[in-house]
Amino acid sequence: MKNLLEDAIAEVYTRVSPQVANFCGCAKCRDDAMSLALNHVRPRYATGDPPRGAVLSRIELQSERGQAELISVVMDAVQHVASRPRHQTPPLGTPVVS
Numbered sequence: 001m002k003n004l005l006e007d008a009i010a011e012v013y014t015r016v017s018p019q020v021a022n023f024c025g026c027a028k029c030r031d032d033a034m035s036l037a038l039n040h041v042r043p044r045y046a047t048g049d050p051p052r053g054a055v056l057s058r059i060e061l062q063s064e065r066g067q068a069e070l071i072s073v074v075m076d077a078v079q080h081v082a083s084r085p086r087h088q089t090p091p092l093g094t095p096v097v098s
């Protein structure tokens with residue numbers, strides 16, 4: 001289930017991230033955007049009985065509505081990371097969060 005979602009989000013990410021002009025796209029920013037998107041989407045697709053949920057989710061992820069939702073979530077995540085990338089050195093006195 002986890003891999004299915006991650007694969008779907010990774011695929012959408014490669015399509016969506018070049019469209020965000022100020023997104024840096026380094027490994028750190030990519031990881032941040034991916035996990036942010038994953039955290040938004042996971043509760044929706046991870047509910048219910050595992051086998052049944054996995055089948056439903058697979059169909060739903062590939063549906064037009066599922067794809068549109070993923071694109072919107074990934075786009076939001078990429079824009080969020082683009083506006084405050086964590087790869088930069090934090091200002092002096094800022095606690096380091098990793």
Ligand SMILES: [Zn+2]
Binds near residue numbers: 025026027085087
């Ligand atoms: Zn970066």
